[in-house]
Amino acid sequence: MESGQEPDHFVLPPVREASESFRPLVLDPATSADTAVLAGLRESSAVREVHDRIEEQIEELLRCRAPHDPFGSRPRSRAIAEAVDGRPDAYGRWVWYPWSGRLVHVLPEAEFRLVRTDRNRDKITREQQQILLRRRVGVIGLSVGSSAALACAMEGVGGAFRLADFDQLGLSNLNRLRAGVHEIGVEKSVLCARRMYELDPYLDIEVFRGGITEGTIGDFFSGSADGDGLDLLVEECDTPWVKVAAREHARDRHIPVLMDTNDRGLLDIERFDLEPDRPLFHGRTGDVRADDVRSLEPEEAIRFLLTIVDQERLSPAMTDALTRVGHSLSSWPQLASGVMLGAALITDTARRILLGEPLPSGRHSIDLHTLVAAGANLPAPWGAVR
Numbered sequence: 166m167e168s169g170q171e172p173d174h175f176v177l178p179p180v181r182e183a184s185e186s187f188r189p190l191v192l193d194p195a196t197s198a199d200t201a202v203l204a205g206l207r208e209s210s211a212v213r214e215v216h217d218r219i220e221e222q223i224e225e226l227l228r229c230r231a232p233h234d235p236f237g238s239r240p241r242s243r244a245i246a247e248a249v250d251g252r253p254d255a256y257g258r259w260v261w262y263p264w265s266g267r268l269v270h271v272l273p274e275a276e277f278r279l280v281r282t283d284r285n286r287d288k289i290t291r292e293q294q295q296i297l298l299r300r301r302v303g304v305i306g307l308s309v310g311s312s313a314a315l316a317c318a319m320e321g322v323g324g325a326f327r328l329a330d331f332d333q334l335g336l337s338n339l340n341r342l343r344a345g346v347h348e349i350g351v352e353k354s355v356l357c358a359r360r361m362y363e364l365d366p367y368l369d370i371e372v373f374r375g376g377i378t379e380g381t382i383g384d385f386f387s388g389s390a391d392g393d394g395l396d397l398l399v400e401e402c403d404t405p406w407v408k409v410a411a412r413e414h415a416r417d418r419h420i421p422v423l424m425d426t427n428d429r430g431l432l433d434i435e436r437f438d439l440e441p442d443r444p445l446f447h448g449r450t451g452d453v454r455a456d457d458v459r460s461l462e463p464e465e466a467i468r469f470l471l472t473i474v475d476q477e478r479l480s481p482a483m484t485d486a487l488t489r490v491g492h493s494l495s496s497w498p499q500l501a502s503g504v505m506l507g508a509a510l511i512t513d514t515a516r517r518i519l520l521g522e523p524l525p526s527g528r529h530s531i532d533l534h535t536l537v538a539a540g541a542n543l544p545a546p547w548g549a550v551r
Contacts, residue, residue, distance in 0.1 A: 180511030186263040189360035189366050194255045203259055206268060212231040213266030219257055222280065223271050229283045261362050264359055274367045274445055281365065282321045287437030289321065293520055298324035300519045301369075303385060303395040305329045305411055309499070310542055311342055311360075313399050313506035318361040318368060325369035326361065327385055327395065330354045330402075331368040341501045377407045385531045386414045397515055398422045403497075405469050410455035412437075412445045421518050425507030426474050427499055428483045430531030432510045436518075440526060446473050447528060463491075478530065506531065 172473045192199040206212050223245050227235040235475035236244035249256040257276075265384045271277055282294050289297070304310040307330035316322050330353040334344055343358055351390070354372045361368055373381055387394050398415050400408060400422055416437040423431040437443055445453070447470055458469060464470060467487070486498050517524050 167522065170499040185352075185355065187362070187372055188353040188370070189362050190261040190263070191366055192259045192261065193235075194257075194259060199259075199447065207259055211263070211266060212268045213260070215268045217270040219249075219270045219272070220245050220254055222257075222277075223253075225280045225283075226272060226276050229280050242546070260360075260365065269366075271366065277365075277367060278321075285321060287535075289516070292514045294321050295387075297322050297516065297519055300396040301325040301327070301388075301394070302397050302399065303327040303329070304357075304399045304401065305385075305407060306400065307357045308338060308342060308401070309425065309504050309507060310334070310399055310401035311353060311357040312504050312510040313401065313425070314357055315343065315360055315364075316508040317399075317515060319364060320516065322510050322512055322519065323397075324367075325371075327371045327373065328354045328357050329373035329377050329381075329385060330357075331374070337495070340502045341499050377402075377411065379410075382410055382414055386418055386420070387392055394418060395420050397519060399511055400424050401513070403470065405458035405461055405466050406455050407475070409445060409453060413455055416441060416443065416445070423511050423514055423518075425511050427503035427507040428474070429480050430506055430510065430529075430533065431474060431478070432531070433509070434512065434514060434518075434524065434526050434529070436526040437522070443526060447526070449473060449475070480532075480534070502533075506533070 190202075191205050194200055194203060203243065205248075207215075224235070227244060231237070239247075245253075257270060257272050258274075260271055261267070262269070272280060275291055278294075278298065279291075282289070282291075285294060298321060300323050302317055302325070303313075304314045304326065307314070307328060310328075310330070314326060314328060318326070334342065334349055334351050334353055334356055335535065336346070336349055338344070338353075339346070342353075342356075343360060344351075348356055354374050358370045360371050361370060373385055375381065377385060384393075385396075395415075395418070398420055400410060400411050402408060412422055412435065414420075415435075419438045419441050421438045422433075422435040422475065424435075425431065426433075433447070435443060435445075435447070444451075450469070458466075461469060467490075469485070471479075476487075479487075482498060486494055490496060514524065548551050
């Protein structure tokens, strides 16, 4: 059982605790303690849905192991029965998700990971997948960053994550953040961790619900034990102090940093692991330190952020928005398509760095308006009303 305690009965958590939870309970039905917890769960009102498709998962496992002859010349039912030793209910793990009330039957960790990442091959080999699953990725800022975190988890780029954000989900976030109206008011860090655990219950995720502060930034980077440090940072926040302080810590610890601005597909790569004396933000902000930007006024903060991203390279829509934020616009314009493109750029780059590819520091732009340019004097679409 994941919690480290082994009660012989299940105690239903308080409603508030369940509603704020983000970590599932993984139970091994082969142990007497977890069997007792499972029995208690099933008898309680905590389980609102049982999802048991273990036989289909075992069939996939057999196909992954031997695509040419998955059942070993045996009937499917016999091959599956032998794989679970005739006891499907006691095979694998049962995962309880407190926030949804779902109890889900899944393969054991190694077999689960084998099947879940099998279709990555051989864009990612099985050996590379194991390397990636031993890496720890930090993500700061979970409006844009949540898509990157989810894409990394989905692709198997990292087996451990640290997520940091102080904010809660608002209705206006739903134009770019994968969530539902029933989750308005949920902390973004909690929401992101839930989504990641729902696709892989064996992940190791730490959540910094108050975001990054002077009191938490050390733990975010180093962890509580030797070997708990980050291997890569994805930084996606708008707070100048956090942006600078995070890079200072990353540089001190030789951790590479990735940032996507989702305007014209701007991707920053800072290889502090290879260049420990590299200036922050490619030198665009000079010798600025975190203390220098701690108390910037709103207009000063915007000017600082524009220096980082290079105002001259912004899209026309973003450039126009600069003069209207706080007046006719409530905040920066962002689109789901741009955020998802950024998640793809971050995930692909993170994978290549963590696998040791010689990818240098630099700034890149994947501007779809340039790559997929509009044509002039095109004929009307077929079937269009004239």
